[in-house]
Amino acid sequence: MKHSFGDCLFKWGCLFCAAMALLLLFGFFAQLTAGSAEAWRRFGFGFLVSSAWDPVAGKFGALPAVTGTLLTTAIALIAALPLAFAAAMYLTDAPRPIALVLGHAVDLLAAIPSVIYGMWGLFVLVPLMQDHVQPFLVERLGLCGLPFVNRDFNGFGIFTAGIILAVMILPYICAVMRDVFVMTPPVLRESAFGVGCTRWEVARDIVLGYGMRGVMGGVFIGLGRALGETMAVLFVIGNVMKMPDGIFSGSTTIAATLANNFPEADGLQKSALFALGLILLCMSFGIQSLSQYCLRADAVRRGSR
Amino acid sequence: MKKRGFLFRKSVDIAVRAFSALAVALAAAAMLWIFWELFARGGAALSWSFLTNPSKPYGIPDGGVANALLGTVFITSGAAVLGVVPAVCAGIYLAEFRDTPKLSAAIRFAANVLMGMPSVLSGLFVYTVMVAPTGRFSGLAASVALAVIMFPVVMRTTEDMLSMVPYALRESALALGMSRMRTTLLIVCRSAGNGLLTGILLSLSRVAGETAPLLFTALFADSWPTDYFSGPTANMPVLITEYSTNSPFAAMHAAGWGAALTVTALVFLVNMTSRILFREKHHGN
Structure with missing residues (x-):
């Protein structure tokens, strides 16, 4: 078939635009690597395990920020995962009008800008944590005997940030899980009900067994969101550049450190911040790749792609 | 068992x-x-003067959010102007040209990874590419940062929407002697039009409230956003951040809440509009 000049131009133009996705991804890596070169040269891989952050002395380390990132993400997942799973289970089985309204309500959580979560966290959740939740957990339940739980608290810190992140990632995980649950062949579910399984047994053994990879994909998507969330965390984490004593102490995350320090930083500190950015990029790239792998594997299994 | x-x-x-x-x-x-x-x-903070007066430092009466509101509209529409056309073209490539499956798979993967990329990194990227070389923060840089965030989202929705258009439609257009370009733009894109619009509006509503990239690109100013191309530009998300974290005054906190309500209302307005558009399309079919 003969292609006209216009068609050719159109195709190459579109190809160029599409290739921009690859270029952008490559550009992110290139720019952060170039920007952080000085920090890596100065500190080497010791940067990853050093907990120093002293702009005056010119000593920087990634450990506090990485620890804070991992801890907040872990708390968010632990809190959001069972809730998202249960909510998705309810929404797939609920009568249509109820599922529609409540499903929209959950979806709307994802539409709220993150800075609003930050404000809500700062002015509503932090005082609540300080006056009621944390005293209850520490003094009434005596949780401070456990490892990683410290006695002194002021409302700010890893725990509060984790709770806000949990609310923020819940709709994302829930949406992916709902898609996966809805796509379970009805025949499988009906036959399980037919042999006398309860709803919970069907959900656990049939639906989850069938869509495990898809569910994992949803989990990774939520994980990726929690890792890189900036504003909501920035407002409530306390922004302390040192290793946390426990989950109630102030800390920082990679994204919050970047947002907080980058505009005023220069020289070695800027380079160290770029290095933190590179660590975040690699973490997020790994997580997203895993989620793509899981969702793809799920789709292949269902024969839809 | x-x-x-x-x-x-x-x-x-x-x-x-x-x-x-x-x-x-x-x-x-x-x-x-x-x-x-x-x-x-x-x-409590919302009033007509709050929405029509520019922001002012603490202590000066009659402060508002009008300049930040206008700045946010500028920055977001700038992102749409810069990001939508390339993103739709990229989506067209993925959906319509299937002769390079390996390359398409790689591009699709990159787009999916970009979609989950922390937005703060997009701010860093644009800072290095645009702000650091010129030494000037600007609203335009913020638009570019938001366009980078929008790009993969619009691209993937475009691909999904175009893939839903039945093949017979393309074949009949081509059989009538239309060129590939006209078929794609006039037939396929038009019949997927509502879906495309929904995707674009949803991604706009997502980036309109985006804050982290603006901290390194647009910064903030108490002036009207006349310096969109060359200087710090007022915008709602950074105003909210500044008022609620960097100010000990209750009056500023109240103004911050007013701004937060305004932004959320704006975001939801766009979000709801796009959802309704999409619903109408479903009824139509």
């Missing part, structure tokens, strides 16, 4: 179902709670 009594299984089932109803109620309650706080605290 372990054998369990009927009563045990039944009660576990009831407990799990109660928990799952509770989970949904909790999520819905969290949403209502956030909205209630927004209305209760932000509603």
Whole structure:
């Protein structure tokens, strides 16, 4: 078939635009690597395990920020995962009008800008944590005997940030899980009900067994969101550049450190911040790749792609 | 498999179902709670002068958010102008040109990874590419940062929407002698039009409230956004951040809540519009 000049131009133009996705991804890596070169040269891989952050002395380390990132993400997942799973289970089985309204309500959580979560966290959740939740957990339940739980608290810190992140990632995980649950062949579910399984047994053994990879994909998507969330965390984490004593102490995350320090930083500190950015990029790239792998594997299994 | 009594299984089932109803109620309650706080605290600050006066430093009366509102509109529309056309073209390539499956798979993968990329990194990227070389923060840089965030989202929705257009439509257009370009733009894109618009609006509503990239690109200014191309530009998200974290004054906090309510209302307006558009399309078919 003969292609006209216009068609050719159109195709190459579109190809160029599409290739921009690859270029952008490559550009992110290139720019952060170039920007952080000085920090890596100065500190080497010791940067990853050093907990120093002293702009005056010119000593920087990634450990506090990485620890804070991992801890907040872990708390968010632990809190959001069972809730998202249960909510998705309810929404797939609920009568249509109820599922529609409540499903929209959950979806709307994802539409709220993150800075609003930050404000809500700062002015509503932090005082609540300080006056009621944390005293209850520490003094009434005596949780401070456990490892990683410290006695002194002021409302700010890893725990509060984790709770806000949990609310923020819940709709994302829930949406992916709902898609996966809805796509379970009805025949499988009906036959399980037919042999006398309860709803919970069907959900656990049939639906989850069938869509495990898809569910994992949803989990990774939520994980990726929690890792890189900036504003909501920035407002409530306390922004302390040192290793946390426990989950109630102030800390920082990679994204919050970047947002907080980058505009005023220069020289070695800027380079160290770029290095933190590179660590975040690699973490997020790994997580997203895993989620793509899981969702793809799920789709292949269902024969839809 | 372990054998369990009927009563045990039944009660576990009831407990799990109660928990799952509770989970949904909790999520819905969290949403209502956030909205209630927004209305209760932000509603008090809202007034006509709040929406029409520019922001002012603490202590000067009659401060508002008009300049930040206008700045946000500028920055977001700038992002749409810069990002939408390339993103739609990229989506067209993925959906319409299937002769390079390996390359398309790589591009699709890159787009999916970019979609989950922390937005703060997009700010860093644009800072290095645009702000550091020129030494000038600008609203335009912020638009570019938001366009980078929008790009993969619009690209993937475009691909999904175009893939839903039946093949017969393309074949009949080509059989009538239309060129590939005209077929794609006039037939395929038009019949997927509502879907495309929905995708674009949804991604716009997402980036309109985006804050982290603006901290390194647009910064903030108490002036009207006349320096969009060359200087710090006022915008709502950074105004909210500044007023609520860097100010000890209750009056600023109240203004911050008012701004938060305004932004959320704006975001939801766009979000709802796009959802309704999409619903109408479904009814139409």
